[in-house]
Amino acid sequence: MSDLPIQRHRAILDHLERVETARTVELAALLAVTRETIRNDIAYLAGRGVLRQVYGGAVRLGLQEPDLQARLATNIEGKTRIAKLAASLVPDGSRVALDCGSTTLALAKELRARVGLKVWTNDIAIAQELGNGAEVVLLGGRLALAQNITTGPDATEMMAGYNVDQAFISLGGLSAAQGLTDFDREGFSLRNTMRSAASECFFLADHGKFGRPAPLRWKSPQTASALICDRAPGAEEQAMLNHIGLRLLLA
Structure with missing residues (x-):
């Protein structure tokens, strides 16, 4: 897996489209990078409003409890x-x-x-x-x-x-x-x-x-x-x- 952030970000979003939720350790193994790298990627993508960061991982947008x-x-x-x-x-x-x-x-x-x-x-x-x-x-x-x-x-x-x-x-x-x-x-x-x-x-x-x-x-x-x-x-x-x-x- 390339270390280019844009490729990792796309891979993370593609993975969430398939499984809907993912843990940091799972994504790190999938992309062959450190957990810290994945945490930074998730924080960046959450800041862009394209996924939701949760404790220990990330969730595809829309997976939240109704009010x-x-x-x-x-x-x-x-x-x-x-x-x-x-x-x-x-x-x-x-x-x-x-x-x-x-x-x-x-x-x-x-x-x-x-x-x-x-x-x-x-x-x-x-x-x-x-x-x-x-x-x-x-x-x-x-x-x-x-x-x-x-x-x-x-x-x-x-x-x-x-x-x-x-x-x-x-x-x-x-x-x-x-x-x-x-x-x-x-x-x-x-x-x-x-x-x-x-x-x-x-x-x-x-x-x-x-x-x-x-x-x-x-x-x-x-x-x-x-x-x-x-x-x-x-x-x-x-x-x-x-x-x-x-x-x-x-x-």
Whole structure:
């Protein structure tokens, strides 16, 4: 591979057109250059607005989670079914970690009937939804006003200090090729910590997540108790779930 930057840049963009996401180490091996060279190339291309730089690599433009308002208005019926099934798994008096998002907000609405809950969340709307009946711990961190959440290492560190009975975590995407995936590094770190803190962990994904790629991959997702969906994914996705040993619950 030529060391000419313009040729490397073209090769990186061509590779992202095929695979949609790529890690720095993968690109360095592909182009036979150092990781530092690839990091500089990615930073340059991100500055030109032709790809998105993420922790550890790069993502083709367009691979990003829809904004909160769009998610709140999408597949309300399916998310409500997921929420009702998820709520049935939560007894009175439970300690529950709720990830941020439109499906977990629907779950919070279903949990208002529970008695004696203690809830940990970084989602301000969820905290407000449950604050009148449950004991709510709003995880501290940097305020991300556009998403109405707190985020960053402070929120993750705070969650790491607790043990909970159940954690409910929204997936960014689910595909046969990539498995279970997520978009945001800081949010991903917090969700992973919620999973580690919980005796039982449930992933939540409505059918809009099926086949949708995202740059971050969940490792060892079979440590979760189940994946709750509003409809069955395709045969290839179901084969992937069977391969990793993750139980599927249909709402």
